[in-house]
Amino acid sequence: MSIAFQPDLVENFFAVDVAAFTAGLAKLDEQIDSHEVPTRDSRYLALLDLLDQNRAACRRLEAEIGGSEVTLRETQRRFQEAISPWFQQSWMMNHALTKPQGYAGDYQMLTTIYEREAKSTGLGGLLDLFFLQTELGRAVPARKDALQDFLNSEFAAREGEIAVLDVACGPCREFADGVAVPPGRSVQVTFVDYDEDSLAYAQESLPESNDTLGFHFVRYNALRMQAPARFIGEHGKFDIVYSVGLCDYLNDRQLIAMLRGWRGMLRDDGVLYVAFKDMNCYDKTDYQWLVDWFFLERDEEDCRQLFVDAGYAPGEIAMQRDETGIIMNFSARQTPARRIDAPHDAVPRSAADSVQESQTQRLPK
Numbered sequence: 001m002s003i004a005f006q007p008d009l010v011e012n013f014f015a016v017d018v019a020a021f022t023a024g025l026a027k028l029d030e031q032i033d034s035h036e037v038p039t040r041d042s043r044y045l046a047l048l049d050l051l052d053q054n055r056a057a058c059r060r061l062e063a064e065i066g067g068s069e070v071t072l073r074e075t076q077r078r079f080q081e082a083i084s085p086w087f088q089q090s091w092m093m094n095h096a097l098t099k100p101q102g103y104a105g106d107y108q109m110l111t112t113i114y115e116r117e118a119k120s121t122g123l124g125g126l127l128d129l130f131f132l133q134t135e136l137g138r139a140v141p142a143r144k145d146a147l148q149d150f151l152n153s154e155f156a157a158r159e160g161e162i163a164v165l166d167v168a169c170g171p172c173r174e175f176a177d178g179v180a181v182p183p184g185r186s187v188q189v190t191f192v193d194y195d196e197d198s199l200a201y202a203q204e205s206l207p208e209s210n211d212t213l214g215f216h217f218v219r220y221n222a223l224r225m226q227a228p229a230r231f232i233g234e235h236g237k238f239d240i241v242y243s244v245g246l247c248d249y250l251n252d253r254q255l256i257a258m259l260r261g262w263r264g265m266l267r268d269d270g271v272l273y274v275a276f277k278d279m280n281c282y283d284k285t286d287y288q289w290l291v292d293w294f295f296l297e298r299d300e301e302d303c304r305q306l307f308v309d310a311g312y313a314p315g316e317i318a319m320q321r322d323e324t325g326i327i328m329n330f331s332a333r334q335t336p337a338r339r340i341d342a343p344h345d346a347v348p349r350s351a352a353d354s355v356q357e358s359q360t361q362r363l364p365k
Protein backbone atom coordinates (compact mmCIF):
# COMPACT_ATOMS: atom_id res chain seq x y z
CA MET A 1 0.00 0.00 0.00
CA SER A 2 1.49 3.32 -1.03
CA ILE A 3 1.99 6.18 1.45
CA ALA A 4 -0.26 8.35 -0.78
CA PHE A 5 -3.26 6.24 0.19
CA GLN A 6 -2.77 6.66 3.93
CA PRO A 7 -4.69 9.91 4.51
CA ASP A 8 -7.75 8.33 2.89
CA LEU A 9 -7.42 5.24 5.03
CA VAL A 10 -7.11 7.30 8.18
CA GLU A 11 -9.97 9.65 7.28
CA ASN A 12 -12.16 6.72 6.39
CA PHE A 13 -11.34 5.11 9.74
CA PHE A 14 -12.46 8.25 11.59
CA ALA A 15 -15.52 8.81 9.39
CA VAL A 16 -16.81 5.26 9.62
CA ASP A 17 -15.27 3.23 12.47
CA VAL A 18 -14.61 5.93 15.04
CA ALA A 19 -17.98 7.56 14.30
CA ALA A 20 -19.75 4.25 14.96
CA PHE A 21 -17.72 3.68 18.15
CA THR A 22 -18.36 7.14 19.59
CA ALA A 23 -22.07 6.99 18.65
CA GLY A 24 -22.30 3.70 20.53
CA LEU A 25 -20.51 5.17 23.54
CA ALA A 26 -22.82 8.21 23.54
CA LYS A 27 -25.88 5.96 23.41
CA LEU A 28 -24.65 3.86 26.32
CA ASP A 29 -23.79 6.97 28.29
CA GLU A 30 -27.43 8.09 27.99
CA GLN A 31 -28.62 4.76 29.38
CA ILE A 32 -26.40 4.81 32.48
CA ASP A 33 -26.78 7.10 35.47
CA SER A 34 -23.41 8.74 36.14
CA HIS A 35 -23.62 7.74 39.84
CA GLU A 36 -24.47 4.12 39.17
CA VAL A 37 -22.14 1.49 40.60
CA PRO A 38 -21.10 -0.64 37.61
CA THR A 39 -22.05 -4.29 37.26
CA ARG A 40 -21.47 -6.75 34.46
CA ASP A 41 -25.03 -6.36 33.14
CA SER A 42 -26.44 -6.10 29.61
CA ARG A 43 -25.00 -2.61 29.17
CA TYR A 44 -21.56 -3.95 30.03
CA LEU A 45 -22.01 -6.65 27.38
CA ALA A 46 -23.05 -3.96 24.89
CA LEU A 47 -19.87 -2.08 25.76
CA LEU A 48 -17.79 -5.22 25.18
CA ASP A 49 -19.38 -5.58 21.73
CA LEU A 50 -18.50 -2.01 20.87
CA LEU A 51 -14.93 -2.50 22.10
CA ASP A 52 -14.58 -5.70 20.06
CA GLN A 53 -15.66 -3.91 16.90
CA ASN A 54 -13.37 -1.02 17.66
CA ARG A 55 -10.39 -3.31 18.31
CA ALA A 56 -10.94 -5.01 14.95
CA ALA A 57 -11.07 -1.62 13.19
CA CYS A 58 -7.89 -0.40 14.92
CA ARG A 59 -6.02 -3.58 14.01
CA ARG A 60 -7.23 -3.35 10.42
CA LEU A 61 -6.05 0.23 10.09
CA GLU A 62 -2.70 -0.60 11.71
CA ALA A 63 -2.15 -3.37 9.18
CA GLU A 64 -3.14 -1.04 6.33
CA ILE A 65 -0.89 1.86 7.28
CA GLY A 66 1.97 -0.59 7.77
CA GLY A 67 5.29 0.46 9.22
CA SER A 68 4.69 4.21 9.39
CA GLU A 69 5.20 4.76 13.13
CA VAL A 70 4.63 8.53 12.91
CA THR A 71 1.29 8.14 11.16
CA LEU A 72 0.30 5.45 13.63
CA ARG A 73 1.16 7.49 16.74
CA GLU A 74 -0.55 10.59 15.34
CA THR A 75 -3.64 8.57 14.50
CA GLN A 76 -3.71 6.99 17.95
CA ARG A 77 -3.47 10.44 19.57
CA ARG A 78 -6.32 11.74 17.42
CA PHE A 79 -8.36 8.66 18.23
CA GLN A 80 -7.78 9.14 21.98
CA GLU A 81 -9.01 12.72 21.68
CA ALA A 82 -12.12 11.56 19.82
CA ILE A 83 -13.06 9.06 22.55
CA SER A 84 -12.03 11.26 25.49
CA PRO A 85 -15.55 12.53 26.45
CA TRP A 86 -16.40 8.94 27.46
CA PHE A 87 -13.02 7.47 28.33
CA GLN A 88 -12.04 10.22 30.71
CA GLN A 89 -15.01 9.17 32.86
CA SER A 90 -13.04 6.04 33.69
CA TRP A 91 -10.40 6.47 36.43
CA MET A 92 -8.31 3.68 34.94
CA MET A 93 -8.46 4.81 31.31
CA ASN A 94 -7.83 8.41 32.30
CA HIS A 95 -4.91 7.48 34.57
CA ALA A 96 -3.28 5.33 31.90
CA LEU A 97 -3.59 8.17 29.39
CA THR A 98 -2.64 11.17 31.53
CA LYS A 99 0.09 9.39 33.57
CA PRO A 100 0.29 11.65 36.64
CA GLN A 101 3.52 9.98 37.84
CA GLY A 102 4.99 10.07 34.34
CA TYR A 103 4.09 6.52 33.29
CA ALA A 104 0.93 4.44 33.15
CA GLY A 105 1.93 1.56 35.46
CA ASP A 106 2.45 3.56 38.62
CA TYR A 107 1.70 2.39 42.18
CA GLN A 108 -1.87 3.77 42.07
CA MET A 109 -2.68 1.94 38.85
CA LEU A 110 -1.10 -1.27 40.11
CA THR A 111 -2.97 -1.01 43.41
CA THR A 112 -6.26 -0.49 41.56
CA ILE A 113 -5.58 -3.56 39.42
CA TYR A 114 -4.73 -5.60 42.53
CA GLU A 115 -7.95 -4.45 44.25
CA ARG A 116 -9.90 -5.73 41.19
CA GLU A 117 -12.65 -3.15 41.68
CA ALA A 118 -13.88 -0.31 39.47
CA LYS A 119 -13.00 3.12 40.84
CA SER A 120 -15.51 5.07 38.76
CA THR A 121 -19.28 5.05 38.46
CA GLY A 122 -21.54 5.25 35.40
CA LEU A 123 -20.05 4.51 31.99
CA GLY A 124 -16.57 5.19 33.44
CA GLY A 125 -17.16 2.37 35.91
CA LEU A 126 -18.04 -0.03 33.08
CA LEU A 127 -14.81 0.96 31.33
CA ASP A 128 -12.90 0.31 34.58
CA LEU A 129 -14.51 -3.15 34.77
CA PHE A 130 -13.46 -3.78 31.17
CA PHE A 131 -9.88 -2.70 31.88
CA LEU A 132 -9.68 -5.06 34.86
CA GLN A 133 -10.69 -8.03 32.75
CA THR A 134 -8.37 -7.33 29.81
CA GLU A 135 -5.49 -9.73 29.32
CA LEU A 136 -3.01 -7.59 31.23
CA GLY A 137 -5.62 -6.58 33.81
CA ARG A 138 -5.76 -10.27 34.71
CA ALA A 139 -2.07 -11.01 34.20
CA VAL A 140 -0.82 -8.36 36.64
CA PRO A 141 -2.52 -9.91 39.72
CA ALA A 142 -1.53 -13.39 38.51
CA ARG A 143 2.07 -12.16 38.21
CA LYS A 144 1.92 -10.94 41.80
CA ASP A 145 0.45 -14.26 42.98
CA ALA A 146 3.27 -16.16 41.22
CA LEU A 147 5.80 -13.88 42.91
CA GLN A 148 4.28 -14.62 46.33
CA ASP A 149 4.58 -18.36 45.60
CA PHE A 150 8.20 -17.90 44.54
CA LEU A 151 9.11 -15.93 47.68
CA ASN A 152 7.33 -18.42 49.93
CA SER A 153 9.21 -21.35 48.44
CA GLU A 154 12.57 -19.53 48.54
CA PHE A 155 12.09 -18.56 52.19
CA ALA A 156 11.17 -22.16 53.03
CA ALA A 157 14.23 -23.51 51.20
CA ARG A 158 16.73 -21.14 52.83
CA GLU A 159 17.96 -20.81 56.38
CA GLY A 160 19.00 -18.07 58.79
CA GLU A 161 19.05 -14.47 57.58
CA ILE A 162 17.75 -13.91 54.07
CA ALA A 163 18.49 -10.63 52.29
CA VAL A 164 16.00 -9.68 49.56
CA LEU A 165 16.09 -6.86 47.02
CA ASP A 166 12.92 -5.77 45.17
CA VAL A 167 13.83 -3.54 42.22
CA ALA A 168 11.04 -1.17 41.07
CA CYS A 169 8.87 -2.23 43.98
CA GLY A 170 5.81 0.00 43.32
CA PRO A 171 3.20 -0.68 46.02
CA CYS A 172 5.03 -3.82 47.34
CA ARG A 173 1.71 -5.60 47.20
CA GLU A 174 3.21 -9.10 47.37
CA PHE A 175 4.25 -8.37 50.95
CA ALA A 176 1.07 -6.47 51.82
CA ASP A 177 -0.94 -9.54 50.71
CA GLY A 178 1.21 -11.80 52.86
CA VAL A 179 4.39 -13.77 52.42
CA ALA A 180 5.19 -16.36 55.09
CA VAL A 181 8.50 -16.35 56.91
CA PRO A 182 8.98 -19.87 58.29
CA PRO A 183 10.33 -20.29 61.85
CA GLY A 184 14.08 -19.86 62.21
CA ARG A 185 14.42 -17.38 59.33
CA SER A 186 14.84 -13.65 59.41
CA VAL A 187 14.04 -11.82 56.17
CA GLN A 188 15.30 -8.31 55.44
CA VAL A 189 13.74 -6.75 52.34
CA THR A 190 15.18 -3.69 50.60
CA PHE A 191 12.53 -2.07 48.40
CA VAL A 192 13.83 0.18 45.63
CA ASP A 193 11.80 2.55 43.50
CA TYR A 194 12.51 5.87 41.85
CA ASP A 195 9.07 7.28 42.66
CA GLU A 196 9.05 8.72 46.18
CA ASP A 197 5.22 8.78 46.29
CA SER A 198 5.25 5.06 45.57
CA LEU A 199 7.74 4.41 48.39
CA ALA A 200 5.71 6.56 50.80
CA TYR A 201 2.54 4.65 49.89
CA ALA A 202 4.27 1.28 50.34
CA GLN A 203 5.78 2.32 53.65
CA GLU A 204 2.35 3.41 54.86
CA SER A 205 0.51 0.29 53.71
CA LEU A 206 2.96 -2.43 54.79
CA PRO A 207 2.93 -3.67 58.39
CA GLU A 208 5.68 -2.49 60.74
CA SER A 209 8.98 -4.36 60.54
CA ASN A 210 9.41 -7.03 63.20
CA ASP A 211 12.12 -9.47 64.33
CA THR A 212 11.52 -11.87 61.47
CA LEU A 213 10.57 -9.49 58.64
CA GLY A 214 12.25 -6.12 58.17
CA PHE A 215 11.49 -3.55 55.46
CA HIS A 216 13.84 -0.85 54.15
CA PHE A 217 12.89 1.70 51.51
CA VAL A 218 15.45 3.17 49.16
CA ARG A 219 14.85 5.78 46.49
CA TYR A 220 17.21 4.88 43.67
CA ASN A 221 17.29 4.81 39.89
CA ALA A 222 17.38 1.10 39.02
CA LEU A 223 19.22 1.90 35.80
CA ARG A 224 22.23 2.69 37.94
CA MET A 225 22.37 -0.98 38.90
CA GLN A 226 24.00 -1.56 35.52
CA ALA A 227 27.13 -0.66 37.48
CA PRO A 228 26.15 -1.91 40.95
CA ALA A 229 29.32 -1.22 43.00
CA ARG A 230 27.87 1.81 44.74
CA PHE A 231 24.61 0.10 45.66
CA ILE A 232 26.47 -2.96 46.94
CA GLY A 233 28.76 -0.69 48.95
CA GLU A 234 25.76 0.92 50.63
CA HIS A 235 23.40 -2.06 50.96
CA GLY A 236 25.47 -5.23 50.57
CA LYS A 237 24.65 -8.28 48.44
CA PHE A 238 21.42 -10.27 48.42
CA ASP A 239 20.16 -13.84 48.46
CA ILE A 240 17.17 -12.94 46.30
CA VAL A 241 16.99 -10.10 43.78
CA TYR A 242 13.70 -9.66 41.96
CA SER A 243 12.12 -7.19 39.59
CA VAL A 244 8.56 -7.40 38.34
CA GLY A 245 6.95 -4.88 36.00
CA LEU A 246 10.06 -2.89 35.04
CA CYS A 247 11.87 -4.90 32.38
CA ASP A 248 9.14 -4.59 29.72
CA TYR A 249 9.98 -0.87 29.54
CA LEU A 250 13.75 -1.24 29.09
CA ASN A 251 15.61 -1.70 25.82
CA ASP A 252 17.92 -4.66 25.20
CA ARG A 253 21.12 -2.74 25.85
CA GLN A 254 19.86 -1.49 29.22
CA LEU A 255 18.50 -4.89 30.15
CA ILE A 256 21.64 -6.86 29.34
CA ALA A 257 23.68 -4.49 31.52
CA MET A 258 21.03 -4.63 34.29
CA LEU A 259 20.95 -8.44 34.27
CA ARG A 260 24.74 -8.40 34.56
CA GLY A 261 24.58 -5.87 37.36
CA TRP A 262 21.92 -7.85 39.27
CA ARG A 263 24.06 -10.98 38.96
CA GLY A 264 26.87 -9.10 40.64
CA MET A 265 24.52 -8.17 43.50
CA LEU A 266 23.81 -11.79 44.40
CA ARG A 267 25.48 -13.70 47.18
CA ASP A 268 26.72 -17.24 46.49
CA ASP A 269 23.63 -19.42 46.08
CA GLY A 270 21.58 -16.32 45.28
CA VAL A 271 18.72 -16.21 42.80
CA LEU A 272 17.51 -13.56 40.37
CA TYR A 273 13.80 -13.49 39.48
CA VAL A 274 12.57 -11.29 36.62
CA ALA A 275 9.14 -11.07 34.99
CA PHE A 276 8.45 -10.31 31.32
CA LYS A 277 5.25 -10.18 29.26
CA ASP A 278 5.11 -12.59 26.34
CA MET A 279 4.26 -10.52 23.25
CA ASN A 280 2.58 -13.56 21.66
CA CYS A 281 0.16 -14.05 24.52
CA TYR A 282 -1.71 -10.74 24.63
CA ASP A 283 -3.12 -8.24 22.17
CA LYS A 284 -1.45 -4.84 22.52
CA THR A 285 -4.17 -3.00 20.56
CA ASP A 286 -6.34 -1.81 23.47
CA TYR A 287 -3.33 -0.59 25.47
CA GLN A 288 -1.93 1.42 22.58
CA TRP A 289 -5.19 2.81 21.16
CA LEU A 290 -7.59 3.28 24.06
CA VAL A 291 -4.79 4.52 26.32
CA ASP A 292 -1.09 5.24 25.87
CA TRP A 293 0.56 2.17 27.42
CA PHE A 294 3.44 0.65 25.48
CA PHE A 295 5.73 -2.27 26.32
CA LEU A 296 8.78 -3.51 24.50
CA GLU A 297 7.69 -6.64 22.69
CA ARG A 298 9.57 -9.84 23.50
CA ASP A 299 8.92 -13.56 23.38
CA GLU A 300 10.51 -16.34 25.46
CA GLU A 301 13.47 -16.77 23.14
CA ASP A 302 14.20 -13.03 23.14
CA CYS A 303 14.26 -13.03 26.94
CA ARG A 304 16.46 -16.11 27.23
CA GLN A 305 18.90 -14.49 24.80
CA LEU A 306 19.10 -11.38 27.02
CA PHE A 307 20.22 -13.57 29.94
CA VAL A 308 22.77 -15.36 27.76
CA ASP A 309 24.09 -12.03 26.44
CA ALA A 310 24.43 -10.90 30.05
CA GLY A 311 26.70 -13.87 30.83
CA TYR A 312 24.26 -16.43 32.26
CA ALA A 313 24.69 -20.05 31.13
CA PRO A 314 21.54 -21.39 29.39
CA GLY A 315 21.32 -24.16 32.02
CA GLU A 316 21.07 -21.58 34.81
CA ILE A 317 17.90 -20.05 33.43
CA ALA A 318 14.46 -21.40 34.33
CA MET A 319 11.09 -20.00 33.30
CA GLN A 320 7.63 -20.50 34.74
CA ARG A 321 4.49 -18.82 33.48
CA ASP A 322 1.85 -17.24 35.65
CA GLU A 323 -1.71 -18.57 35.72
CA THR A 324 -2.75 -16.58 32.64
CA GLY A 325 0.24 -17.82 30.63
CA ILE A 326 1.04 -14.24 29.61
CA ILE A 327 3.78 -13.54 32.15
CA MET A 328 7.12 -15.33 31.88
CA ASN A 329 8.83 -15.47 35.27
CA PHE A 330 12.51 -16.15 34.72
CA SER A 331 14.78 -17.25 37.52
CA ALA A 332 18.53 -17.59 37.29
CA ARG A 333 20.49 -19.20 40.08
CA GLN A 334 24.00 -18.30 41.00
CA THR A 335 26.21 -21.33 40.51
CA PRO A 336 29.56 -20.39 42.07
CA ALA A 337 31.69 -22.57 39.79
CA ARG A 338 30.45 -20.69 36.71
CA ARG A 339 30.23 -17.25 38.26
CA ILE A 340 31.67 -14.36 36.31
CA ASP A 341 33.50 -12.08 38.71
CA ALA A 342 32.85 -8.36 38.99
CA PRO A 343 30.31 -8.19 36.17
CA HIS A 344 29.83 -4.48 36.72
CA ASP A 345 33.38 -3.91 35.45
CA ALA A 346 32.19 -5.24 32.12
CA VAL A 347 29.50 -2.59 31.62
CA PRO A 348 30.43 -0.53 28.57
CA ARG A 349 31.30 3.01 29.53
CA SER A 350 28.65 4.35 27.16
CA ALA A 351 25.91 2.38 28.98
CA ALA A 352 27.04 3.63 32.37
CA ASP A 353 27.24 7.17 31.03
CA SER A 354 23.67 7.03 29.77
CA VAL A 355 22.34 6.40 33.26
CA GLN A 356 20.79 9.47 34.84
CA GLU A 357 22.25 10.73 38.08
CA SER A 358 20.00 10.17 41.05
CA GLN A 359 20.08 10.58 44.77
CA THR A 360 20.11 7.61 47.09
CA GLN A 361 17.73 8.05 49.96
CA ARG A 362 17.40 5.35 52.59
CA LEU A 363 14.11 5.41 54.46
CA PRO A 364 14.08 2.74 57.18
CA LYS A 365 10.56 1.78 58.20
Ligand SMILES: C[S@@+](CC[C@H](N)C(=O)[O-])C[C@H]1O[C@@H](n2cnc3c(N)ncnc32)[C@H](O)[C@@H]1O
Nearest residue numbers: 105110168169170193194195221222223244245
Ligand atom coordinates in the same frame (compact mmCIF):
# COMPACT_ATOMS: atom_id res chain seq x y z
C1 LIG B 1 4.64 -1.53 36.71
S1 LIG B 1 5.25 -0.95 38.25
C2 LIG B 1 5.61 -2.45 39.06
C3 LIG B 1 5.55 -2.32 40.55
C4 LIG B 1 5.70 -3.61 41.35
N1 LIG B 1 6.94 -4.29 41.10
C5 LIG B 1 4.54 -4.52 41.08
O1 LIG B 1 4.70 -5.48 40.34
O2 LIG B 1 3.46 -4.27 41.62
C6 LIG B 1 6.81 -0.33 37.80
C7 LIG B 1 7.53 0.44 38.91
O3 LIG B 1 8.82 0.77 38.42
C8 LIG B 1 9.21 2.00 38.96
N2 LIG B 1 10.31 2.52 38.13
C9 LIG B 1 10.25 2.89 36.84
N3 LIG B 1 11.47 3.25 36.42
C10 LIG B 1 12.32 3.10 37.47
C11 LIG B 1 13.70 3.29 37.66
N4 LIG B 1 14.48 3.73 36.67
N5 LIG B 1 14.23 3.03 38.87
C12 LIG B 1 13.45 2.58 39.89
N6 LIG B 1 12.14 2.38 39.77
C13 LIG B 1 11.58 2.63 38.57
C14 LIG B 1 7.93 2.82 38.93
O4 LIG B 1 8.00 3.90 39.83
C15 LIG B 1 6.90 1.77 39.30
O5 LIG B 1 6.66 1.78 40.69
